[in-house]
Amino acid sequence: VQVPIITFLEVTDAERRVEASVGETAMRAAVNNGIAGIDGDCGGVCACATCHVYVDEHWFEKVGPPNEQEERMLEVTTAVTARSRLACQIEVRADLDGLVLQVADNFR
């Protein structure tokens, strides 16, 4: 079975490639691998916006747009762009192998 690899671009411009499991969320993969700036405070129920990422332009279409609840949370988040998503709402799929996500809350 192929293990999808997700690349997170951290604030420091560090590129971190992490192994993810199909079915888990990109937030979980990030937290499990200590990606800076992805906190996932609410545990993945789309209630805190501490896993804000920008989806790489080549990947955005494949990943898809935010869902309705996510839209509401993004509305109250800073530094939102057209490629903003909450990583807890991105489910890892086999065809997302190679996905590139830039950490938005690049402060810490």
Add this chain to the structure above:
Amino acid sequence: MLHLEALSNARVAPDPNTQPLDEIDPTLQIRFQLDQQDPLFARLRREAPVQFLRSSQFGPMWNVTRYRDIVDVELNYQVFSSDVKYGGMLIKDLPENMRRTSFINRDPPLHGEQRKVVSPIVAPTNLMRMESVIRREANDILDALPVGEIFDWVDRVSIELTGRVLSELMDTPKDERRLLTYWSDIVNVDLEVGGEIDTEEKRYAKLKECAAYFGAMFNERKTKAARGDLISMLAHSPATASMEPQEFLGMIVLLMVGGNDTTRNSITGGLLALNEFPEEYAKLRSNPALVEKFVPEILRWVTPVPHMRRTVIRDTEFRGQQLKQGDKVVVWYISGNRDEEVIPDPYAFKVDRANPRTHLSFGMGIHRCLGNRLAELQLRVLWEEILKRPWVIDVVGPAKRKYASNLRGFSAMPVKIRLGS
């Protein structure tokens, strides 16, 4: 006579373990002042997690006390409204002409439109700028502290640092910063405390002075080029450029209270916790990198905002209870933050907790604290700078907690710095 009696009644809290469930009243300020609220919430979580309280000083209400239930209420803004027209997020129903409006007591879409105006203040780039400001101010404050002498931590450090930061965010004259923290106190003081504010009318009159102070700044900044401070942001955004007086006051109050009072009390409560758990203090001193975990643990432990109120806007069933349109619902973060189901060993303060960010102190959902990163930043920078010094800060007398259930506050805490190894 009558008045005195009423007062003394109000200041005795019954034993929550022997009361009938529907009479247990979590709103009594005295329990918070004595820091005795935990057993009450433990019983409610266990026996009546969505409790109907028949009557209280704030009328009847539903009290939600389990962590996961609180998150569910906060996510469901379509049923549990924050809108001021139903009473907003305050447990106390203010007379209509004294209600203050702002995004904290609006539902979508108005909520998002207004919040967006001020949210650039906590954009990553601005936080990076604020980090150096906070570090400079923290060092300035710490450098002036006496070693080996008793002083009030609340006044010298907690109020001082958060006052300076708020003054920077609003770009007000630095030497007038204590006005901001003074007004912020006026907003939240309980009328029964017996100080200068003992009626809602007096509170409102004082807050009008505050509105006038900021109104002048607002009008002046409107005529100048847009800048990065909160007042200028409000003045230059179409969504907030022409607010009604109650909206303007509401916005100012929200930014003022949110921007200092909560963090102020976390700064005090964090030091108190370290003194109550000296082994944790020692751990932190020997490994300052733990600040990363210590900061969210302070927030969980202190829970500076112990609850928020919502109002049911359509009949709904929640955890087997029938909630009716118009019912008041109070979510108790302070209880969720002690929920054994979610937080292991919740009554222990630990600087190296496995998942310290699991707490409700910022709320959840669309009303989640706008300044959460800024609050964490202030706490982190302050403690980084404290830990660079060879200090042990001892709390040398009782911390004076405020008589209030709307905020967990401290009015004074005597401390003495000694030189440690």
